[in-house]
Amino acid sequence: xxxxxxxxxxxxxxxxxxxxxxxxxxxxxxxxxxxxxxxxxxxxxxxxxxxxxxxxxxxxxxxxxxxxxxxxxxxxxxxxxxxxxxxxxxxxxxxxxxxxxxxxxxxxxxxxxxxxxxxxxxxxxxxxxxxxxxxxxxxxxxxxxxxxxxxxxxxxxxxxxxxxxxxxxxxxxxxxxxxxxxxxxxxxxxxxxxxxxxxxxxxxxxxxxxxxxxxxxxxxxxxxxxxxxxxxxxxxxxxxxxxxxxxxxxxxxxxxxxxxxxxxxxxxxxxxxxxxxxxxxxxxxxxxxxxxxxxxxxxxxxxxxxxxxxxxxxxxxxxxxxxxxxxxxxxxxxxxxxxxxxxxxxxxxxxxxxxxxxxxxxxxxxxxxxxxxxxxxxxxxxxxxxxxxxxxxxxxxxxxxxxxxxxxxxxxxxxxxxxxxxxxxxx
Amino acid sequence: xxxxxxxxxxxxxxxxxxxxxxxxxxxxxxxxxxxxxxxxxxxxxxxxxxxxxxxxxxxxxxxxxxxxxxxxxxxxxxxxxxxxxxxxxxxxxxxxxxxxxxxxxxxxxxxxxxxxxxxxxxxxxxxxxxxxxxxxxxxxxxxxxxxxxxxxxxxxxxxxxxxxxxxxxxxxxxxxxxxxxxxxxxxxxxxxxxxxxxxxxxxxxxxxxxxxxxxxxxxxxxxxxxxxxxxxxxxxxxxxxxxxxxxxxxxxxxxxxxxxxxxxxxxxxxxxxxxxxxxxxxxxxxxxxxxxxxxxxxxxxxxxxxxxxxxxxxx
Numbered sequence: 139x140x141x142x143x144x145x146x147x148x149x150x151x152x153x154x155x156x157x158x159x160x161x162x163x164x165x166x167x168x169x170x171x172x173x174x175x176x177x178x179x180x181x182x183x184x185x186x187x188x189x190x191x192x193x194x195x196x197x198x199x200x201x202x203x204x205x206x207x208x209x210x211x212x213x214x215x216x217x218x219x220x221x222x223x224x225x226x227x228x229x230x231x232x233x234x235x236x237x238x239x240x241x242x243x244x245x246x247x248x249x250x251x252x253x254x255x256x257x258x259x260x261x262x263x264x265x266x267x268x269x270x271x272x273x274x275x276x277x278x279x280x281x282x283x284x285x286x287x288x289x290x291x292x293x294x295x296x297x298x299x300x301x302x303x304x305x306x307x308x309x310x311x312x313x314x315x316x317x318x319x320x321x322x323x324x325x326x327x328x329x330x331x332x333x334x335x336x337x338x339x340x341x342x343x344x345x346x347x348x349x350x351x352x353x354x355x356x357x358x359x360x361x362x363x364x365x366x367x368x369x370x371x372x373x374x375x376x377x378x379x380x381x382x383x384x385x386x387x388x389x390x391x392x393x394x395x396x397x398x399x400x401x402x403x404x405x406x407x408x409x410x411x412x413x414x415x416x417x418x419x420x421x422x423x424x425x426x427x428x429x430x431x432x433x434x435x436x437x438x439x440x441x442x443x444x445x446x447x448x449x450x451x452x453x454x455x456x457x458x459x460x461x462x463x464x465x466x467x468x469x470x471x472x473x474x475x476x477x478x479x480x481x482x483x484x485x486x487x488x489x490x491x492x493x494x495x496x497x498x499x500x501x502x503x504x505x506x507x508x509x510x511x512x513x514x515x516x517x518x519x520x521x522x523x524x525x526x527x528x529x530x531x532x533x534x535x536x537x538x539x540x541x542x543x544x545x546x547x548x549x550x551x552x553x554x555x556x557x558x559x560x561x562x563x564x565x
Numbered sequence: 566x567x568x569x570x571x572x573x574x575x576x577x578x579x580x581x582x583x584x585x586x587x588x589x590x591x592x593x594x595x596x597x598x599x600x601x602x603x604x605x606x607x608x609x610x611x612x613x614x615x616x617x618x619x620x621x622x623x624x625x626x627x628x629x630x631x632x633x634x635x636x637x638x639x640x641x642x643x644x645x646x647x648x649x650x651x652x653x654x655x656x657x658x659x660x661x662x663x664x665x666x667x668x669x670x671x672x673x674x675x676x677x678x679x680x681x682x683x684x685x686x687x688x689x690x691x692x693x694x695x696x697x698x699x700x701x702x703x704x705x706x707x708x709x710x711x712x713x714x715x716x717x718x719x720x721x722x723x724x725x726x727x728x729x730x731x732x733x734x735x736x737x738x739x740x741x742x743x744x745x746x747x748x749x750x751x752x753x754x755x756x757x758x759x760x761x762x763x764x765x766x767x768x769x770x771x772x773x774x775x776x777x778x779x780x781x782x783x784x785x786x787x788x789x790x791x792x793x794x795x796x797x798x799x800x801x802x803x804x805x806x807x808x809x810x811x812x813x814x815x816x817x818x819x820x821x822x823x824x825x826x827x828x829x830x831x832x833x834x835x836x837x838x839x840x841x842x843x844x845x846x847x848x849x850x851x852x853x854x855x856x857x858x859x860x861x862x863x864x865x866x867x868x869x870x871x872x873x874x875x876x877x878x879x880x
Binding site: 141169201259267280434441 | 594600646649650653655656657659660661663664666667668673674675676678784788791792794795799849853854856858860861863864867868871
């Protein structure tokens with residue numbers, strides 16, 4: 139008797155390294171910089187990673203561009219908040235550690251209901267319907283103040299129940315480690331999902347729904363099932379957000395949140411499993427990091443997104459993988475000077491852009507009342523032409539230099555690609 | 566009867582405004598396959614441009630200049646943005662316009678500030694057209710109706726009865742043949758996209774004056790426009806017309822109806838008030854539920870008739 143399939147399973151060192159490294163980073167991240175701001179940011183990134191990965195089940199793995207994914211995380215967060223309040227009142231006995239499960243299951247149930255409607259169509263129609271469902275729920279959030287808490291939202295308190303081994307979830311660092319543990323578990327689970335038959339057939343439905351139908355799968359049902367599972371993980375992210383912020387408001391189900399997860403996933407790279415992880419990190423850094431520094435963060439985020447759509451539709455992940463391939467074939471060395479030139483020119487362009495944007499924002503917000511200010515340590519008067527002209531000139535020169543450097547970089551890159559191809563063709 | 570007639574007239578004019586807004590989106594979608602997420606942003610730009618130009622030249626020149634400016638912006642967007650991402654497919658195009666909507670909103674914040682503008686109906690059109698049952702019907706509503714109807718007719722004539730319209734239609738279905746006949750198909754697409762944007766701009770000139778001109782106006786009407794396109798059937802101009810009117814009328818009526826399920830039950834003799842979310846649901850008046858009605862309509866349409874009112878495809 140032999141097994142029906144032949145299996146060969148060597149120790150996959152790369153996989154152990156990647157997952158071990160991920161766990162290590164999650165463990166060690168707060169130690170590197172222990173400020174409370176860093177821990178807030180890291181917690182936000184963890185939640186963002188779960189949310190973006192769940193979103194990528196739709197966008198990257200099944201080809202569903204959703205504009206309403208915040209519905210599942212937001213409703214999950216609301217139900218988790220109500221559950222947490224019940225625990226606080228002593229009407230429900232449930233460990234806070236497992237509260238994200240409550241969010242997850244509720245997100246999943248909502249995905250069963252809403253997903254049935256949205257997944258009936260695919261492509262751009264799906265995108266519009268998901269937007270409509272998102273608006274429906276967002277509009278409902280102001281109609282039912284009993285459940286949604288009206289304008290103020292639902293507040294809650296995570297420090298309930300008996301402390302277990304000194305864990306009260308009072309200090310932010312404890313919450314961070316809770317989020318980190320859930321992030322690791324969810325990431326592993328979602329990675330495993332990509333290898334299940336459903337995960338595989340979802341890829342088939344994304345690439346060619348007609349052929350998937352011919353081999354006996356209903357694309358509609360596959361999309362629905364994927365949506366349900368993605369809804370679960372979105373709900374987990376919502377439950378984590380509920381514990382972290384201790385408040386859930388209409389914003390959590392809103393269009394801004396849905397758009398945010400789309401942007402995060404896309405700039406990270408929807409084509410790779412780890413893309414959304416990168417994207418969530420960059421997005422949180424943009425929103426929280428850049429957002430505390432300047433009012434123009436939304437402009438920068440929008441520009442970053444547009445640049446990625448236009449020039450790097452594979453996101454940061456594909457840039458990373460392409461360079462990794464170059465490095466593997468020893469071609470990266472020839473690119474280094476060009477990368478440096480590109481970085482220098484790009485920095486000049488960026489400085490001009492940021493300068494122009496900041497001056498404009500300052501002018502627009504403060505107007506002529508207080509024209510004298512100091513931006514980047516440079517004193518200036520925003521109602522004179524000098525600051526505008528110099529920032530504008532820096533931008534123009536920077537863009538021109540970047541274009542020049544880009545052309546040379548491109549030529550060298552193509553040479554590298556050809557060298558790799560030649561190596562492959564050599565007998 | 567009085568309430569019925571007044572609401573019907575208001576509903577029709579609101580519906581026609583919605584149609585002005587959706588027509589551009591539908592045309593661009595049916596001819597180019599591009600779902601323009603920034604369409605409502607072009608509507609907003611139309612209102613802001615009209616505000617600016619009417620301060621300089623007055624309302625009537627602004628009525629022509631603002632849509633042309635928005636059309637020029639649309640053409641630039643197609644030429645330098647959409648054409649670049651076209652090779653990555655329709656999803657990339659949709660994402661591009663999605664990012665663009667963010668940028669347009671930020672630009673509007675920067676240039677005109679975050680509060681609403683004092684952009685009003687011009688004095689020429691500020692009056693009463695007629696009075697029914699003591700309710701005045703403003704001239705501007707009538708003007709809105711007229712513009713929308715003129716727009717519907719001219720779109721239909723252009724697309725089906727002129728040479729340019731035939732070239733546009735053929736460019737989508739028989740691209741290579743049209744190119745072989747010497748037409749510049751990418752330029753046709755640029756013009757179509759610019760035309761769609763200009764239509765949104767025209768709707769903005771009128772909608773901005775009739776309602777309110779503020780940076781949130783794109784986000785308010787944007788989802789509604791998509792609902793209309795889904796309910797009417799993807800890419801069907803006639804469907805968009807019917808759906809806009811229907812949703813305009815339903816919205817106007819529902820805002821005025823102050824009844825709830827609890828009222829209905831009380832009238833039938835069941836006067837009890839359950840607590841919790843169910844009680845809230847029972848006490849919810851139709852007027853309060855008005856914002857969700859279009860979305861509910863869309864959901865029902867998808868369940869019972871997925872291709873929409875006049876759509877041809879159900880994929």
